Amino acid sequence: MQVGLFIPCYIDQLFPDVGMATVEVLEKLGVQVDFPIEQTCCGQPMANTGCIEDTRPLAERFLAIFRDYPYVVCPSGSCVSMVRHHYEAYLAGRPGFEELKRKTMELCEFLVQVLGIDRIDARFPHRVGLHNSCHGHRELRLGAASELVIRPYNKVRKLLESVDGIQLTELERPDECCGFGGTFAVNEQAVSTLMGLDRLQDHQQAGSEVITAADMSCLMHLDGLIRRNGKSLRVMHVAQIFAGRPLSGSPLATSLAK
Amino acid sequence: MAETSRDTILQSLRAARLESVELPELDPSWSQFADPRARFAQVLESVGGRCLSAADLQDVNRQLAQRTEFQQAKWIGSTVAGVDRVNFDVMGVGDPHELEQLDFFVAMGQFAIAENGAVWVSDAQVPHRALWFIVQHLVLIVPADQIVHNLHQAYQRLRFDHAEFGLLIAGPSKTADIEQSLVIGAHGPRSLTVILL
């Protein structure tokens, strides 16, 4: 099976190992991965600011670049949600757009729904706290949001639970926002910071050593707070755990050691 | 003046057509309970009320007599015939402000709702609607066979075809406006006792 790999701009530029880990996880499961080099960014920063006309050309580029792949897989719930739920305004009616919406998938979703995976062959003997990143959680419905009265499920957590040696921690607020929110993190710097610090506090009381998520952007924000405040927590993207990266081997962990 | 505004508002509303959807059918089978009576008692207690059962009016009097609030009450009123110690004629009151002194009031409730611990009462039971709110302690006697499962069933029973005040009462008056600390007895009754007869 061939997939087009969609690597969000900030992962490409800031967290290359998350992209590499995604490639490794997919290839290990027999997926043929192709990274179309022309891709840049899905346009979410502009869209979330309301700059619709500045988003449109990026949505159009995205469709042109990815429309011929049978699946488009991305290690970010937020960017996938952008394509699936927010491209409507720019691409409605364009040839290939309906298919694009259907076939663009977040990594865990792809593993569970398309590949039918329920076990990950990896070892990670650490106490891990799952941060349910909002767009994956409440827009892609990767897990049951705590507000809804529905049968509980969580695709990301289920995969994590299958990792050998892992211990998942229990949070007091299992799906509260970390306060990243894209440009929100700088527009509302004070509130964003308080939200992030509260998440860290929750993970600390729960005994997490590592915070993981299906979205690196939340983790970037949390990691910035961890390092500024000299906390002992670490962050790793779920793909890095699935790819069998050791705790100290993650690029973020090395930066922490400095 | 008011006429013009009415027309303006209705015209501007008519000018914008919205896509209509059907009014949904309601399902009265929602929230049924194996033991509605037990459920009612449990919910009422959880909202600060008290639920008692009595075999007959004598039994009601016996249970009331055990209550400290009742023993200490100076002025007791009732619209239920046969309640002991009644010394305040609520039917004879012309101005509801006079009810301010009333410590205890016993009335009939029409029916109770298992789902939320509420009792339906109306002006039909009392000379002044202020009675429900102004008295210090309220007792409602509800026939034990008059417990519906849920609000949907409650509204199936109710008819609003003439001018009348009716209300659902679920527990004593309460507030949590100071630091979310629950305090019983805000403006209305400090206690609510429902006696299932």
Next chain:
Amino acid sequence: MSATSCNHAKEADRFTADRPRVQWHDQALWFVRAKRDAAAHAVEEWEQLRETASQIKRHTLARLPEYLEQFEENALRLGAQVHWARDADEHNRIVLRILQQHGVHKLVKSKSMLTEECHLNPFLEQHGIEVVDTDLGERIVQLRDQPPSHIVLPAIHIKKEEVGQLFHQCLGTESGATDPKYLTEAARGHLREKFLEAQAGLSGVNFAVAETGGVIVCTNEGNADLGTSLPRLHIACVGIEKIVPRAADLAVFLRLLARSATGQPITTYTSHFHGPIPGGELHIVLVDNGRSRIRADRQFWESLKCIRCGACLNTCPVYRRSGGYSYQHTIPGPIGSVLGPLQDAKKNYSLPYACSLCGSCTDVCPVKVPLHHQLLTWRGEIVRRGLLPWRKWLEMKVVSWVLRNRRRYQWSGKLAGWAVRWTPRWMLYNRLNDWGKSRELPEFPRKSFRELYRNRNGRNQ
């Protein structure tokens, strides 16, 4: 931006400066959210109820003029008097006229966000009428000369010590007393007098039933009820969106309302007013004040489904940490951030940005107002109307230009990485670096993913 606009982030700074208070505020509201969760999860058909409520509201809003007429006809038949007000000013004048006709000098009032929206209290006070808010929380903020900071919990931002001090000054309670029970008892005594003196009672309305002509008011304290059952004059102020078609619909909304608001199965009192008190008068004021305009708005009409339960405020991580006043609008939180710009987009342009788009409000809303989607839609409108500060607008233009070309994007990445590595820390973490005020920047790696990927594939081949 112009002096008439307010910036939520700046206003929030005042609140966030006091960290322990923010934590306390957050926890108080999260406690309410937790109670809501427990109550909602105890109702098996919760999601069906939400969908049904949403459908009823959609249906009603579509046929609003017909239902309003039906309501009026039935209310008149029951002996009520019905008034129509196009805007806040007309609403206030109608209320004043009724009060003056009855020689009222003392009015008791129960919670009504509509009258807050219309700024009724100061208007009546200017005309010599004593207005006493009787909901305990409302009375507290009224004595402090503040507006409510929450639509259901008006005094949620005030500590018991502050209430104690206020009551010591205003009600003569013991100095230093902070026990909520004691303070509530003092307020009960104080407000009992006000209830007994009042010549008229004014209430808001939770639901107005078209098929019966009745208005329904929900309270826990019994203040709306006591306040309208002693005097002979009751004025009920209703936003035109409060209509429901059938009495049976009340079951759906009442099951959702209190559970969403405070986690109670139902409010203590749910009063059904059909016609006036015997020998008295009931005046119902139907108020538009921009609602017909919102209803006609293809993007935002769903905000009129709101039943003012406050659940979106309680769940909002931004509201909990920035406080109600940071919104500088009658209704704060997610729903207020949708309604605020509808009332005045220029003044309230920053409210749709006071949101991390986490979506919790949308999922908690009992009538399925797509709140965070509406906030995102608003951002597009703010930009379209040229209300976004030019610096942010320009930033996005530049970023978009860079991202439209792969080479520009790659070179910019290189340049940024180089700049971050070589700029001295004191210069990098400058005053304009909002990220860096409280967070470390991510470390820019020497090679991007696309370079690592290309190298690896090159080796493999």
